[in-house]
Amino acid sequence: MARSGDTEVEFTPRFFEEVLRQPKVERLTDEIAAAALAKMQADAPRDTEAYVEGLHIEHHDSRYRRTTRVVGSDEKTLLIESKTGTMARGLKAAKR
Numbered sequence: 001m002a003r004s005g006d007t008e009v010e011f012t013p014r015f016f017e018e019v020l021r022q023p024k025v026e027r028l029t030d031e032i033a034a035a036a037l038a039k040m041q042a043d044a045p046r047d048t049e050a051y052v053e054g055l056h057i058e059h060h061d062s063r064y065r066r067t068t069r070v071v072g073s074d075e076k077t078l079l080i081e082s083k084t085g086t087m088a089r090g091l092k093a094a095k096r
Helices: 013-020 023-043 050-054 077-084 088-093
Strands: 057-063 066-072
Touching: 023 057, 023 066, 023 088, 050 057, 050 077, 066 077, 066 088, 077 088
Parallel strands: none
Antiparallel strands: 057 066
């Protein structure tokens, strides 16, 4: 049986790039983001609807993968989030 320090692992970045860019992985992250977005929009406070309409999904390409983000573009998003935690709760609910 190997003891601590007896095993050496070398990660190949190209392997992770290939795996993390697979359509199935991207589809999975998109589905989770869509579920989070739906939860956020359902729970969002509605005053002028600008906050709810400003919530959307964005994709960003990084070196090894495409990331999916749920963001808010309304100018009051940060203020509303700090008081209500709508986006944080939406993300927690989506990852369950």
